[in-house]
Amino acid sequence: MLILECPYCGVKAEETELAAGGEAHLKRFGPGSSDDEFHDYLFMRENPKGVHFERWRHANGCGKWFHAARCTMTLEVFGTYTAQTAVPTQEIMDKITAKRPGWTWREFSDGQK
């Protein structure tokens, strides 16, 4: 069972109180973008074995959206953080680096290139 701490109300909510919102930090390509960009925005998603960033909503609770970073292989949760950000916060990236040195996800990584 997945348990995430909602960063807005501090509740340790289990999966049934939450609604999954898909991959985090997508950049929207709308009118004016090329067909390829729009295609990738609509359909291309990460499917990593390991570190992953997702959006969740505390649906049966405060109703707020938030971000979560977790490992898809072990279900370990690295942390949750605010939805008011377009990129993972440094704090959450540091937490992941402490546990998974060398991690990468899309254009983000532990910075030890």
Place this chain on the structure above:
Amino acid sequence: MSKAVSVLNGAQFSGLAKVEDAGLQGMITLRGDLESSVLKAAVKAATGAAVPAQGSISVAENGAVAWMSPDELLLLVPYEDAVSKTAELAAALKGEHALAANVSDARAFFRVSGEGAREVLGKVSPVDFDAAAFKPGQFRRSRLAQVAGAYWLNEDGSFYIVCFRSVGEYVFKLLSTAAHPQSKVGVY
């Protein structure tokens, strides 16, 4: 005007715990900046209670205020005062980025009391109801089996439950089933 009645008009069930329709309750949803001093004063004036801390409820003699989310409060006032209090709040919050709405008739209100109260709620909600984990004054929004609900624990060990009126009958039957006398689990 027709006479207002609560969703199950005072229905009761006794089993592991006593489940009862807690009657008509004035409820006002207030959204806005909870740090604002104007909002704090307006809430105090309307209910007599202060803005509660995260995840809790502050109770006064004739009202209460529950923390719903970082920008939302649920104000509990006597049913007959709900309309006038909502208007007072709207007047007091003029110019603030805030909204008060009277939701009294959109909600159902239940009380679960007795020794088995923690167990009855524990069966239908994914929350730790251990005495050390869920203390009086704590307010929690979660789900009751398939529907959204919120509850808090009173000093006397009884729970008050708020849910949408449209699912009021479902919640009452759900709680009554969970309180069936032969269904004791004995966890809490």
